[in-house]
Amino acid sequence: MKASGAGVVVVSCSDPRLNPYQILGIDQTLKATMVRNAGGRVFDALRTLAVLQTIGSPGTIVVMHHTDCGVTHFHDSKIRGALSELAPTDKTAIEATNFGEIKGSIEESVIEDLEILRASPWIKKSTQLIGLKYDIDTGKLEVVGEEQAQL
Template structure:
């Protein structure tokens, strides 16, 4: 709640000089990005995106989960995007555990049995990018005229490295 109060104060300043209230709903650059929720990633900044430019879909790992696909289908079918870029990153927390570790912690912390749930961790960064690009290319909900690329962002240098070109 303390953070929420800080947010409200910050927002008062933001809204006071806000001048982007007339943007159209479809992203101006017709692109969707799938990337990690990691707090060290500022995709709008490291990709040169302005407000209104792109859909940025974030989750733990930047994985192409069922819910990421749900968002991409809406992005493409209803809002005109025709390109997807999947971006994973160095030092990702998803490299540090396996499903059984988290399932055990959930049992210990919450007393809940999460057996069988897949939190989509991965042991190999480059392979996870390739896997998620392949998931999109193989999905019948993502047609072949949608360009799908994959990259790795380096949290230490700020650099983006291409892994798969769409």
Template sequence: MASQRFQDMLGRNEKFVETYTMPPTLQQIKDNAPPGRGTMAIISCSDPRVCPEEFLGIKRGEALVIRNAGGRAVEAIRSLEVMGTIGAIQLIVVIHHTDCGGLFTCDDEVRRKLGERAPEHKHLIENKNFGTFQEIGIRQSILDDVEVIKNWKFLPEYTEVKGFAYTIEDGKLTELV
């Protein structure tokens, strides 16, 4: 049961707390950042098999990691807007992955299944974009998301944007943009 699995995680948290050290505060990070050096943001999928902290070896405080279904830029913009007002973001990296659920469904299928689950609320999703990319594939979804970010009205002029594909089968990252 999921509830029991979460109880197990809570037990792991108790062990984690035993050796926990608080990270620097946001103010400390801002005060101690070398001149001209901001942070980076990684946008990736919420798939539990895909952990940027793991496959990029990200240390605590080293990068913002924004995760959502499919790793879609449109969903990440709100987080970039908020975090970008706290500190400079110099690099934004979009990472989509092989064997992603976004490749195995389409927006119409998501609408149909949600409509079956709650028919009385079907009108709330009839025009909603769910960001699936079965029709366009992983390469095009990355290219599209990099463009979304490059066209974002609040993108700082000094911020670089890159796009990568993560191959879940072998753990490799391939730069596309």
């Protein structure tokens, strides 16, 4: 992985077992911003990414998903069921919400998220996109997809 020096935003999972700073070897000299949510899904991070891009103009967005992720075990139907019990009057909104399940492989979810970023009118085409898979058992970090900026 070779990020440009223009600042990096890392989108990763909220899982407390992950320490993105450590995994990616990020120290104080690299201007890196963390966005974390369940699964590290980019559709859930677009608002934040759009704000960060306006404030800081990051040159690189890194998307990191990991093995044994909660959203690979708890699919949207399960989340919808639990939420519908908690908030039955919100059933329509709950049914319409994407909760970020990962049903295929981690590689597929990373590629899907890179495609969402590249297709989004909210993300500058000059942004480099890097997709990573982190194996939580072995600590292995793998580049799954990398797209240079489209200038």
